[in-house]
Amino acid sequence: MIKRGNKMIKVDNLSYSFPQKDLYNNISFSLEDGQHCAFIGRNGNGKSTLIDIIMNPEKYMFDGKLDMDPNCRIGYVSQFSEIEKIKDTTVYEYIGTEFIELQNEITSICTQMETSMDIDTLLEKYQQALDAFNAIGGDDFESIIDKKLNLANLTKHKDLMISELSGGEFKLIQVIKEMLSNPDLMIMDEPDVFLDFENLNSLKDLINSHKGTLLIITHNRYLLNHCFNKILHLENMELQEFDGRFIDYNLSLLQTKIELQELAIADNEEIERNAKLVDKLRYIATNNAEAARGRSLKARVKIQERLEARRIKEPFLDIAQPNIIFETDIDVEDTIALKVNDYSVSYDEMLLENINFEIQPTDKVAIIGSNGTGKTTLLRAIFKNNSDSIEISPDIKMAYLSQHQDETLNESNTILEEFFDVGFKTYTDIESYISEYGFEGEIVNQKIGSLSGGEKNLLQLAKVSAIKAGMLLLDEPTSHLDTYSQIALEKAIENYKGAILMISHDYYFISNCMDYVLIIEDKNLRKMTMKKFRRKIYANHFDRDYLEVEQKKKSIETKIELALKDTNFELAKALSEELEELVKLL
Template sequence: MLITCENVCFGYDDKRILENVSFTVNEGERIGLIGGNGEGKTTLLKLLTRDLLPDEGRILTKSNLKIGYLEQNGGFDSDKTVFEEMRSVFSRVFSAIGELRSLEHEMAKTPFGSREYAAIAARYERLNKLIAAEDGYNAEVKIRTVLGGMGFEKMHDQVINTMSGGEKTRLKLCRLLLEQPEILFLDEPTNHLDVSTLFWLEEYLQDYRGAVFTVSHDRYFLDKTVKKIFELENNRLTTFRGNYSKYKILKAEKYEYELKEYERQQEEIASLKEYIDKNIVRATTAKSAQSRVKKLENMTMLERPLPPPKPPVFSFTFGERSEELSLSVNGLTLEAGGKRLFTDAAFEVRRGEKFAVVGENGTGKSTLIRELLKKTHPAVKWGRFVKIGYYDQENANLDGEDTVLGALWFKHTALSQTQARNLLARAKLSEEDVDKKVKSLSGGERAKLSLVLLQAENANFLILDEPTNHLDLAARESLEAALRAFEGTLLFVSHDRYFIQNLADHVLEIENGRVTAFKGSYDEFNTRKKAQAARAEEAAAAAKKTAQTPSYRSKADRAEDARKKARLKEVEISISRTEEEIAALNGEIARPEVAADYKLLTEKCARLDELHALCDGLYKEYETLL
């Protein structure tokens, strides 16, 4: 057991957030915490990490539990470079390795049998055990693996204080992965990750030794990384075994079962009461009626199960249809900040098609959308009767000083106040919300308001830039359903792979300065990408082989090539044997009987110096031969 919650209650002011929450987190578990916006997910994480204390109940943790916590925007400041900061995770190990080398020289010079000698030998043994326990000799390999997987492969020398907020959050996650706490709390870890990094993180977490407790709205991520779902709803926590897809099935079954049990009990209660009313006053049946009274009194009354909260409802309609070829792009080249994003982009979008724009962060997805919206570039041609509706991920079309009702009503004056209020209510913006100023809304509420404004446009071509940001799972699924039913044309940017798979029938990829259109679903696109990568690998291997084997070589060239290959093999074998001997010698030197024999120890330390020098020379020769 790592953590146990017992009947935990918590609230802010007079509002109860959590009510009698109880659960246990065990070693190595993979848990996903889900719930609507404002249900208390982040609050629960802060209780578990001791940033908050419960109003009632208690939280028990394993003694000296090592916790790692990634907040939603939880980066850190440092004047170190990326690689220096990650190396500091293993500072104790690197320090131990350096001290070990010094001790080897000291032991060779210290008089055998002296107290100083015995202290050095004991210290040497302890350091060796520490390095072995923490797999210290592979520390730099681990650092490079994690930094590469998280997108920092070319940023090792960048100073952290010069990075963006999203990059700092990703870097904090890198550090946590390297620290390997016993339990890792992740609050929306996928927010700042592109698709390739998401795939890498999912695979890495599958092999992670500790427990992982994740808050996420990314359904693909939950399906890949968790085996238990904790759902917060109506202030209470319910546990479901399985990933997100399994949870959806189990939740529906649970509600149906509890509803049937409640209705069955209500029927039984009605039957008992009817019998009692008819027979309680009759002498011949009074006894049996009394037994039913007792049965009714002893019955544990079931509460009618609360139906799942109704999600927001969106609906996108339009009046006039556009012509068949809605958008044509031919020869579009874009730059941003002095950097060429892509060259000669060419693609067509036809009426009713749904295009997902994908690519790594910084490839130009949002820049492409902004250029299309300008309608000024000669390479961009819009079809006749196209009416564009645009969703901006920053909600820049909202004025913070407007009220919620005003933001909609003033832009769409043809709507009656009743119509405007109905649209807002369907998006789950309540009667209380409509008089709030926009600046006081949460991220999720602002997103819903922007989607309501988009609905009111009645556009036949929707362009959406990260529309699922800030939306909870229920709102995302409702938006998906509305966009699937939309008969117009759709072009959208999203990192939500579930959302892309459920909507897109075309994928527009920006990669390596090129824009490529693919007809088919997102899964089909990924399958094709994997096949292309495999073919490219094979072609690169073949090209390398061809380059290494020229079509014409003289007899002397062939002889020299054969000599190099033979020597390269010899050097590889020598390096392997030398490293094995070094490892074995380190183990022998740490043994008490060796440490007690001054002459033997001096010989082994001298031999260790020779081997390190030999190994350095072999590596230099190896690089030359390559």
């Protein structure tokens, strides 16, 4: 039994490298019982690999030390769904697998005891099974299942087959199943990907209700702002830990950035002055054979080396964002880019019925709706343009980003090979282009199938950008993307001159980028202004003033960044104090 407050995991000076990439350089952190920890960092930095090292240390040859409580039981929710393996199981049977198996084992042992002569062995087995049964709250297990399903708004799904669930609903069921196994440590790798807002809110409630320790990889700003009391941040092979909320961590990073940039300027000025002295002394020493001249030069060079060694490094502040730019060669402002007339689609049942809407050449529109309502089907039909109900301007070229990444990327290609399909002529041209998206060095020769989900989405964005289309069809473009890439994508959309039709469940992203939304409800689609959309979301899920405070926060952060660019540190400090007061309201 792990005692409350004990260190469940302690990592000291851990280093690990792949043949083509260094991942960690002497990283250290600890995780205590009861903490809810968010694990953040750029795509491809090795977060999922570190999780796997914790779960399966014997698989890896790493330097350093990893200590775990020997009694620690780990539960795990992968970012990948394995719904096919259990689709013919009911929700209750899937969630209660361990409970049902233990219940059957206890019944079987009791039956054997009626006729067996070896009672002592069976009693020992019975006690072991009973202990395991009690450890998961066996006597109250059905009641516990009902409470968790109710918390996730999935009570009515208890007797459904797994195959009848949407992807988002199944993800929540996976989370509930692992929580009910009562692990000491529960690890989740991007559990929020593709969840609609209702299911995301249910995930938030499940996380916050969990009494055990959580370690969750996520880039979702809603969860980050509402669920965690510890942050692990992995950047540039180094790791930083912070006890507190994500919003306070971000403020701390910004305040540190102001302080370090001011110090860095002073350091740089001193290094520059010393470098001039070194050059002067070297010139004198070259033209003068006196030993004292040489000693002065050596002393000054050593001073310069110490200054360079101490030069301020910013592994958690100097974080490269991808340079995403969407361009279009087409100017068709006087026409309708897309018109959909009486579009319907059904599978086993009607998904969408008599849908009608049109998109102007510069409209930026989000399609929203619950998981499984036909959004992706509609977007794919528009891209394929194979329905009489869909009219696309002949002057408009389209580009498509799919939530199913292997639909647009050939995972057996290397990164370099993939871009010959979009018109690049030489490897040099491709290398220059994709370096803007953070793909440099040996990674360009890796197979796409070996990349992280976020890296694959960045590659999709790079391909979309290279097409220079007049209309972008984006299906969950922020999925798997780290927060820095999300912000870069927001800027690219803001500056894009063409039309965008986007599926997203990311409230922040929609609010920051879109002109209006098309909401799918009851098989129909209706237009909604951003003002009404914000009101709808916030009425159900946020405090009344949350939106206003968030918008003010973003405005002040932008002003701080501009002040730092102008090296106006006094203004930056004054703004950070204003920001600190605002953060207290959140």
